[in-house]
Amino acid sequence: MKILVLSFNFQPDLCAGSFRSTALVKALQVKIASSDSIEVLTTTPNRYHSFSNQAPIFEQKDNLIIRRIPLPAHKNSIFGQIFAFTFYAKSVLKYTKKYDYDLIYASSSRLFTALLGAMIARRKPTLLFLDIRDIFSEAVLEAFQKPVFKFFMKIFLVPILKMIEKFSVNTAQHLNLVSEAFADNFKYFKGNISFFTNGIDEVFLKHHFEHTPQNQPQIITYAGNIGNGQGLEKIIPEAAKALEGKYIFNVIGDGNTQKLLAEKLSLLNVRNVNLFKPVSQEKLLDFYQKSDYLFLHLNDAKAFEKVLPSKIFEYGASNKTILAGVNGFARNFIEKNVANVILFKPCNVENLLEKLENHRFSTVNRSDFIEKFSRKTLMDEMSKIILAMIHSPNIEKNVV
Structure with missing residues (x-):
């Protein structure tokens, strides 16, 4: 069994996505055999440009491999984030061409982590578990204060983002939403949905x-x-x-x-x-x-x-x-x-x-x-669902 974890941030980075993905990986690691593997593709710590926390590019411990992609220097502006994520995505797509996986887990507050998971899942094909922590197509409007920019985003960009969102979600077999209020956005989804919130570290x-x-x-x-x-x-x-x-x-x-x-x-x-x-x-x-x-x-x-x-x-x-x-x-x-x-x-x-x-x-x-709401308890339950997906003979995989 081989599980791929896509998380733009991972400990020792300082943010909710990092803490959540790290806790899930720990929960999975103790449930799989030593001959199985979990591979995390993430970035070097970059959440805050004013806080530097060093981490090795490559780590391996038992059945866990962590590969951290070094990002070009950037500040946390919108365009800086786009530039950094594009670099991350290109590196992930290039690397994953060589390997097959039983399941991909993608942690997504940024919509494009979900898209990245969907692209790899359809290319292989592979099971996909999406953990949705934000509705990017709605939140992105609030990043722009000037009415002219908001108008442009609403008319031209948001419809494209919604199409990407739908493609990504429909590729998945399971969707986890950290807020039950997100469910209205995904009424079209035909797979299974769970609601594991954020938790206490x-x-x-x-x-x-x-x-x-x-x-x-x-x-x-x-x-x-x-x-x-x-x-x-x-x-x-x-x-x-x-x-x-x-x-x-x-x-x-x-x-x-x-x-x-x-x-x-x-x-x-x-x-x-x-x-x-x-x-x-x-x-x-x-x-x-x-x-x-x-x-x-x-x-x-x-x-x-x-x-x-x-x-x-x-x-x-x-x-x-x-x-x-x-x-x-x-x-x-x-x-x-x-x-x-x-x-x-x-x-x-x-x-x-x-x-x-x-x-x-x-x-x-x-x-x-x-x-x-102990994060360990929540991620332990979520890891059980992920492993059950892999062992289920009835789940269909999406293909290109």
Whole structure:
């Protein structure tokens, strides 16, 4: 048995896709024989250009092979990402020509990882399992602020993206969606669908969050990507300005709107926001421990009403109050599953200030949430489905 794993990011890279794919590979590795193999085709760590984490180009341990494709230097702009992914895709297509696989797993927030998996699966032909973490054809519109660009994207590019999306999805035999709200987009899919969400990584499960007294001023911490999807520049500068003297914001991360956030903070002369470059998960735990609130925000756009941010699970492993500006499925998920969360309207400074002022500070035990959404448990169940696909005699493979 030979399984191919396509994941643009893989540990030690710092992002949800990396942590998810790594956990799945570990779950698969213990379930297959020593004579079987898993081959991961990924990239050298590149998620944040401001955080360098070295990793070997080639690794082999027992039945696992990891090949990391070195990418040309780029910053995380849209065009930089396109350039980097094109380089990755060409390398993967060239390499996989020589080999056959029993199943391909493709982890896709970027639509083109799914397309890459579909192209290889049809060429061989091979079983395909797609793990869909975002609806790229919808989210891409929010990457462009100017109306003229949005109009061009909506009229010309989005229909093409939807065609690529449909081709990729219809090549797969199994689709996993991290958000149940994504299901409406794939009503045409005739294969099996599962809903394994993002989960809590082991490093957070092992950490014991102490009950610390409130800081004065209190500390609100955000950690993660700083991009169009988060819209931090639309909420943090004005909120922090209004909360000066009472609260300090720590913002840890990088992304294509980090400069915009810094400019807005400077324009408003905000003095209670600290900007930090990305850090390892272990260092992140120290930031969380010293915080009073953990901050989560999604931009106020229809495209983000279906997503389920991985940060919910990371924050949920702590005993801290979560301050979340989300709508749609994420809001419903939090209300149903996560205790001690202050929910406010995205991009609405007044609503955030009102909710925070009326909140009575507390910490909470989220043991039920932690048990239910351990990433190890979720990926263990997903790996069972993948292996069952390989052993099923009734699944048809798509061909060119």
